[in-house]
Amino acid sequence: MAGGVAIVGAGGFVGARLVEMATLAGRTDVVPIVRSFRSVGRNAHLGVRHRIADASRPDSLENALAGCDVVVNLTTGRPADILPITRSVHAAAAMAGARTVVHMSSATVHWQVDTPGLPDDAPPRLDHWMRYARQKGLAENFLRERMRDARPAIVVLRPSLVWGPGSPWVMGPARDLQSGSAYLIGDGAGVCNLMYVDNLVRSILAVAAHPAPVSGFFHLGDDEHVTWREYYGALAAGLGVDAATIHAVTMDRYRVGRRDALDSLRSSSAYTWLKERIPQETRTLIKLRLARARRQEGESSHGRPAVTREMWELQTTRYPLPIDVFRATYGHHNETSFRRGIDASLAWLRFIGLHEPHRSALSMAAVSN
Amino acid sequence: MQWPVRRSKGSREPTRIAIIGCGAAIAGLHAAALRKLESRGTGRVVALVDPDRSRTAALGRSFRRARPFTTVAEAFSATAPELTIVATPPALHAEHAVAALAAGSHVLCEKPMAIRAADAERMLAAAASARRFLAIGMTRRMATGLLEARALVVSGSLGDNLRFAYRDGAVYDWPVSTSAPFSRTTAGGGVLIDLGSHAIDYLSALFGPPSVIAYADDGQGEGVETNCVVELDFPAASGFAQLSWNQPLVTGLDIVGEKAELRLHPFRPDSLLWRPRGGRWQARETRATLARDVEPRPERGAPRTYYEAIYYQLVQVLRAVRYGEPVPVDGEQGLTAVRAMDACYLQATPLRLPWLTAAEQSRADDRHWSRTRWLAA
Numbered sequence: 001m002a003g004g005v006a007i008v009g010a011g012g013f014v015g016a017r018l019v020e021m022a023t024l025a026g027r028t029d030v031v032p033i034v035r036s037f038r039s040v041g042r043n044a045h046l047g048v049r050h051r052i053a054d055a056s057r058p059d060s061l062e063n064a065l066a067g068c069d070v071v072v073n074l075t076t077g078r079p080a081d082i083l084p085i086t087r088s089v090h091a092a093a094a095m096a097g098a099r100t101v102v103h104m105s106s107a108t109v110h111w112q113v114d115t116p117g118l119p120d121d122a123p124p125r126l127d128h129w130m131r132y133a134r135q136k137g138l139a140e141n142f143l144r145e146r147m148r149d150a151r152p153a154i155v156v157l158r159p160s161l162v163w164g165p166g167s168p169w170v171m172g173p174a175r176d177l178q179s180g181s182a183y184l185i186g187d188g189a190g191v192c193n194l195m196y197v198d199n200l201v202r203s204i205l206a207v208a209a210h211p212a213p214v215s216g217f218f219h220l221g222d223d224e225h226v227t228w229r230e231y232y233g234a235l236a237a238g239l240g241v242d243a244a245t246i247h248a249v250t251m252d253r254y255r256v257g258r259r260d261a262l263d264s265l266r267s268s269s270a271y272t273w274l275k276e277r278i279p280q281e282t283r284t285l286i287k288l289r290l291a292r293a294r295r296q297e298g299e300s301s302h303g304r305p306a307v308t309r310e311m312w313e314l315q316t317t318r319y320p321l322p323i324d325v326f327r328a329t330y331g332h333h334n335e336t337s338f339r340r341g342i343d344a345s346l347a348w349l350r351f352i353g354l355h356e357p358h359r360s361a362l363s364m365a366a367v368s369n
Numbered sequence: 370m371q372w373p374v375r376r377s378k379g380s381r382e383p384t385r386i387a388i389i390g391c392g393a394a395i396a397g398l399h400a401a402a403l404r405k406l407e408s409r410g411t412g413r414v415v416a417l418v419d420p421d422r423s424r425t426a427a428l429g430r431s432f433r434r435a436r437p438f439t440t441v442a443e444a445f446s447a448t449a450p451e452l453t454i455v456a457t458p459p460a461l462h463a464e465h466a467v468a469a470l471a472a473g474s475h476v477l478c479e480k481p482m483a484i485r486a487a488d489a490e491r492m493l494a495a496a497a498s499a500r501r502f503l504a505i506g507m508t509r510r511m512a513t514g515l516l517e518a519r520a521l522v523v524s525g526s527l528g529d530n531l532r533f534a535y536r537d538g539a540v541y542d543w544p545v546s547t548s549a550p551f552s553r554t555t556a557g558g559g560v561l562i563d564l565g566s567h568a569i570d571y572l573s574a575l576f577g578p579p580s581v582i583a584y585a586d587d588g589q590g591e592g593v594e595t596n597c598v599v600e601l602d603f604p605a606a607s608g609f610a611q612l613s614w615n616q617p618l619v620t621g622l623d624i625v626g627e628k629a630e631l632r633l634h635p636f637r638p639d640s641l642l643w644r645p646r647g648g649r650w651q652a653r654e655t656r657a658t659l660a661r662d663v664e665p666r667p668e669r670g671a672p673r674t675y676y677e678a679i680y681y682q683l684v685q686v687l688r689a690v691r692y693g694e695p696v697p698v699d700g701e702q703g704l705t706a707v708r709a710m711d712a713c714y715l716q717a718t719p720l721r722l723p724w725l726t727a728a729e730q731s732r733a734d735d736r737h738w739s740r741t742r743w744l745a746a
Contacts, residue, residue, distance in 0.1 A: 021729070
């Protein structure tokens with residue numbers, strides 16, 4: 001098969017939706033690539049053949065790229081793997097003679113959008129407090145160097161928060177709204193830079209379809225500019241939660257909370273070292289006890305917001321992410337509006353049982369676009 | 370039926386156990402419990418059977434006295450096990466269980482018992498003919514919360530007109546070594562066979578024999594379903610079970626009656642919440658206990674985790690070998706779940722997925738496996 005589009009990391013959130021959208025559009029040129037057979041499970045309903053390859057080994061990946069002109073890197077995983085896998089995917093794509101590499105980065109490399117008109121190719125902030133963002137930045141810098149090569153073309157996409165059915169940016173706020181622990185910093189006027197997952201997939205496929213792709217860095221986001229108040233308000237209305245229950249946080253600056261302290265502990269190498277040495281059975285028992293303790297504590301602290309640094313910075317974003325350069329280069333592909341995205345997200349929350357849990361999914365209607 | 374206990378009275382020799390299928394189910398779930406039984410001298414793994422020698426070698430590092438075999442026939446003639454654990458892919462359960470029963474071994478077969486009712490019936494006939502038991506590994510039945518819930522349902526404490534909602538789903542993360550579980554030809558189905566066999570058995574344990582009212586899934590072409598919903602009627606309850614391999618469903622079982630509500634978590638064995646209608650949720654203590662060893666007068670306890678539930682299940686199966694006690698779930702009960710799954714597939718319709726656009730849903734409907742099957746017929 002010539003002209004194939006390889007999706008490396010097809011078992012992830014964006015990858016799985018991309019394969020689903022392409023299959024249901026009747027495309028047969030999209031080649032899902034996953035690391036192991038277990039990752040086929042997520043898209044097993046489609047009946048599409050997956051190729052198995054280790055994205056961290058160029059030799060393994062090169063074989064899987066046979067017949068593909070375009071290589072889309074949607075791998076996810078530990079921050080430490082981001083740079084090595086980016087190098088490996090690029091090397092394999094070059095060896096396989098691919099025309100284009102599409103690399104999924106993130107707008108988080110900027111830290112915060114704190115100036116208007118932030119250039120699409122602004123260098124990443126390597127002093128970011130988040131390891132994930134630093135590693136994304138290092139991977140971008142590697143690709144920036146490789147853009148000097150004649151081939152393959154390298155298109156680095158920097159989407160804002162990817163939301164929609166299946167996204168933690170829907171699940172998290174919905175759970176917080178239901179438990180009464182949702183919060184807005186200040187009056188919720190910060191800009192909520194969102195990218196609906198289907199819009200992101202269409203943008204990726206537009207780059208893949210372009211006859212002469214332009215190497216570079218591109219911001220991606222939805223058309224409409226919404227505030228955090230508008231986003232939480234739309235979800236709250238759909239969930240039947242009184243928006244007045246959303247806490248107004250008036251802190252003048254971020255202060256480290258317990259959730260961030262715990263996350264910091266969890267991401268330490270000592271924690272990982274210890275975790276890997278505790279038998280699964282013991283881990284399950286510890287988790288069970290911790291969950292019980294959390295439940296008991298949750299009952300006493302029900303409704304108290306736990307402000308995280310990430311959310312603090314996101315909610316104090318002052319400007320929308322500029323998306324004009326991508327549109328001028330690759331066209332406009334944001335077919336799903338904010339309202340449609342909210343409707344689909346709410347329908348998904350009902351489907352998974354987070355909202356109206358006693359209603360059978362057999363009685364629910366599909367959302368149309 | 371009752372099966373003969375062939376051990377000499379008072380024998381304290383460990384039960385000889387063969388394992389057919391040395392993949393993830395054994396290595397990830399059963400191995401720790403089997404090692405515990407070996408260390409207590411109540412069971413001994415004598416044979417490991419798998420066509421893949423690397424797997425028997427890997428598992429052999431945990432069971433040093435076990436002999437590796439690539440065929441079932443060799444293993445049975447060389448080791449004469451009293452109990453065989455069948456943990457091969459579901460499509461092979463019938464073949465391996467029948468072979469073990471014919472060789473005179475009792476059988477603990479991993480769930481699902483089989484992927485078609487005809488195979489399950491063949492297994493039952495083989496057990497009856499050999500006068501050996503056929504137990505099905507429905508580990509969730511070992512939950513003491515389930516026993517307590519059953520008592521509440523039977524006593525009428527929840528009131529009449531029971532309605533239930535059962536959900537179990539997460540993004541698939543089970544280690545598999547081939548793509549066979551994801552093809553309708555090789556696996557027979559997907560999440561219904563995998564998680565649905567548990568769900569139907571769990572609900573049957575609470576409410577009695579089920580009738581399938583409606584069923585829908587998302588399988589397309591040669592793919593298997595990753596999402597499904599089955600609506601079920603029982604003599605005293607009705608509701609639905611929703612299962613997923615790719616969505617983070619809010620996992621649990623809610624039962625609502627006219628007087629009270631219950632909430633259980635299917636793989637947290639001691640989890641049971643209760644509230645009178647309109648009242649506050651409260652944890653309900655479970656008084657039920659299970660045998661914790663194979664002594665004639667066993668100590669008793671309750672599993673706290675899924676792994677402990679596997680241990681308790683094995684203990685009860687060994688007690689069945691030693692004393693002829695009942696197994697936790699027998700072949701007849703396993704057949705009930707398989708027949709319900711058969712009924713589901715016979716009336717399968719496309720499931721509405723809320724994240725699809727109208728055009729995508731229409732295309733998914735056209736590609737639904739039941740339509741391609743109909744077209745082929």
